[in-house]
Amino acid sequence: MHPFTLERPRDLSAALAFRAQAGRNDAAAEYIAGGTDMIQLLQEDVRKPERLVSLAGVLDDGIDIGPQGLRLGASATMAEVAAHPGVVEQFPVISEALFASASPQVRNQATMGGNVLQRTRCPYFRDVGYAACNKRSPGSGCAAIGGENRWNAVFGTSDNCIAAHASDLAVALVALDASVEIRSATGQRIVPFADFHRLPGDTPHIETVLEPGEVIAAITVPAHPVARRSHYLKLRDRASFEFALVSAAVALDIDGDRIREARVALGGVGTKPWRVPKVEAALAGAGLDPEVLRKAAAHAVEGAQGRGGNTFKIELMQRAIVRAVETAGGRA
């Protein structure tokens, strides 16, 4: 662990100034919110900032639901959002994705902003005993390709990186067409959640469109008929307290026994939270018949590339979609 100075800015503008000074140089300063991921990365020597700038107390922690939809302040904790009655009732997929994440202790501490910015669980990224990891040290290679890649992605990969995005919440958010409210010293901009994370391409170390000196201020989710009938299914090796092998976030608008509109996103399989529009299109107008669902889910495989250890995910994710749609469909 590299020694660092902890800065506790009094307000957001002070926090933004610290980070803006550092520019593209992460080694100079990084933000810390709940710290649940950052501290792991510091302890494992994966991140070595000189300065840690605390976001505690300088960002909105509200959870607001209105006719426009849901607004989650960046500092709201996973626990608060998961248990919020309005979220539970009107946006169940968000609540379920959060309750399926981590443990109560972690959820009490971790924030919305930190959650969608948590780094990959790719084991080679987190073990500095491996020299090769393009995400950790650009240009060093990728140990996961040709290595133990059961935990890695099958979508959106490149020859430089196949790391899966680890957040469950992000999968629910991308399914519900959420947006990210980004704040900087000069103002505010709104980015659709689907465009917030970047594909690895040949710069896997740059994971989002956040510029130096920007923070996530809030995440908004528009009101939409699909949100109420939504569900998060998470598959893993044990019953709880584990990242997803494969997960599916599904939201449905149903007319009688036909699906009017569907949103489907997958976790554990993409280098970013992964929407599957072809599946959504195939589900639109479909009944909840298992054969039909199976056929629709098969559209998910387009573009999927297994690398041995993770190839099973291509089959498992289709089954996860079918089950998640069935469950959401059966929901009153």
Place this chain on the structure above:
Amino acid sequence: MITAAIGQPVSRVDGRKKVTGGATYAAEFDVPNVAHGSIVRSTVASGRITVIDSSAAEKAPGVIAVLTYRNAPKLAYAEHHGTTDPAVGERLHVLQDDRVNHQGHPIALVIAETLEQAIHAATLIRATYASEAGAIDIGGVEPVPPTGEASKWETRRGDPEKALTSAEVKVDNSYVIPRENHNPIEMHATIAAWDGDRLTLWDKTQWVDGVADEIAAVFGIPAENIRVASPFVGGAFGSGLRAWSHVTLAALGARVAKRPVKIMLSRREMYYGTGYRPHTVQRVALGASRDGHLAAIVHDAYHETSGYEDYTEALLDATRFLHSCPNVYTRDRLARLNVHTPTWMRAPGEVSGVFALETAMDELGVALKMDPIELRLRNEPEQDEYKNLPFSSRSTKECYRIGAERFGWSQRSSEPRSMRDGGLLVGWGMATATYPMNFAPASAMARLLPDGTAEVAAAASDIGPGTWTSMTQVAADALGLPIDQVKFTLGDTSLPKTPPQGGSMTMASVGSAVQAACRKVREDALARGGANDLAEAMRHIGEPIEVTVDSKPGDASQRFSMHAFGGVFAEVAIDPDLGQTRVRRIVGAYGAGRIINPKTSRSQCIGGMIGGIGMALMEHSVVDPRSGRVTNANFAEYAIPVHADAPAVMDVTFVDEHDPHVNPLGVKGLGEISIVGIAAAISNAVFHATGKRIRELPITPDKLL
């Protein structure tokens, strides 16, 4: 009248201390002026260090010393093989030369004022290696026989090959168990403090005397000069049976720094700095007559070990006697790799061997269309056919009967995939469990005080089974005192010597010594005090009286084959679409001799059952075959069961068993048999549920798609 404490479900005498933070674990001892050590470990599996640059680390804030092979004092490393060390080979020497034998080989030790400074400086050390090809992938090496007495590794009775060829029904398959790590909650830690040529070690260990002997040999000093204290251990499962290199490094660091040094391994280091259950590959072939009598067993296995020690375990022992069979061949071999040495992990050998054997028995039952209990009953041996000795007691039949009854086995429909619960496939499976009764020499001290209370002590350990409590019960009964008047102490080399807390032998060994010491001191007191009442006798004597007694096994092991036995049953529910397996119930019935404390005994058994769930469904140290690094060396990706994985029903029954031969207390031990057979029962249940036989653990969702 005092009710006997033995047999009562006494709550842990140290329970309050543990849950209120009053129990002090190794790293928590408040040793004045302690400095902190951080170990730098190799990032190659095999080769030589060509350059090691510690200049930046030496200049880092707070650094007191940096030790590498270039400047570390030479250590004696005198010949020493403790009973928990592999008999063949030589232990890892640290900081003595430029060799690297495995990933995570210690290459430097940084000592600094604070833990943070030590950890930081450690990251500044730069090493380059002349890397050698080495052997890392167990799939890529030819197994070889272990060094030494061939008859231990290869046994033959009758003509198994011929019997197998001519058998009416055969099953012949390979079973793979990957490397597993112990993953106790408490990380290994040592504080070392020298006072002249005397050394005190506060250590996480299962054997204080073994640590003293090993460190004495490493430093070339008498063991009497070393005091090891380990009153509480936060789980170990075998990882604390040897003194690993960090214990040496703590003592070395303290000597160089001339002040106490503390080293605590990180979770990642636990996968490199202590041992593990080795990856095993086992072929089991069974031949039987159509009516289900075993005609042949071939059990041919190999497992990983390091290049510097031959680690072998009791992989094949159970196969040689568990079921009756005239023709048996067993062979164990080693895959010598550039890995560190494996070690004992809960029921070492037995649990792995029995997994293969009892899965194969299930496969035979399927081939014969015979109920698995019936198959086992047909092959119930009259005696131990390997040793040619009668069993001192063997309650398998009773265990099957009671276990089956409590489980409701008669309701099982035998066809795979025939039992359902809604959309879930339900499977029921069973297996036999066994573990040897081990009994080793031990000593104990008992002291009566004038107020009629007693102090009793032995070196011993309590890694979780409840030794503090059960020894108090044994002592109370032997003294004729209520348990609240007996104070038992353990975990210190200043106390009478005991064997390691391993092999499920603590109650047999230490318990027998405690009982003997307490009986003796009571007799002495009554005689000397001239009274029939102990309190009155002690009042007359008016001063403490004390005895230390050595206990050792007689010749029973030459006359009897002595083992605990059990029948274990599991129910799984599997989502056939998603491959998710949940264990819903486990029922275990055990013939384990006398049960000293039914409460802590049950805890042992449910712990073993949960450990078995981990082994069956999730545990796997994933070694990258290119580098030898453990990719999931952390608690997020190395899955062990969490509460949600523990079934609501874990039903434990101890059948009545009075065994006068095993040891004075009539106990057989429970720590290890409780995990044996569980993974087999679960994998057999998975087959029953799905019709799929998964022969490579763990049974993760991808294998069931």
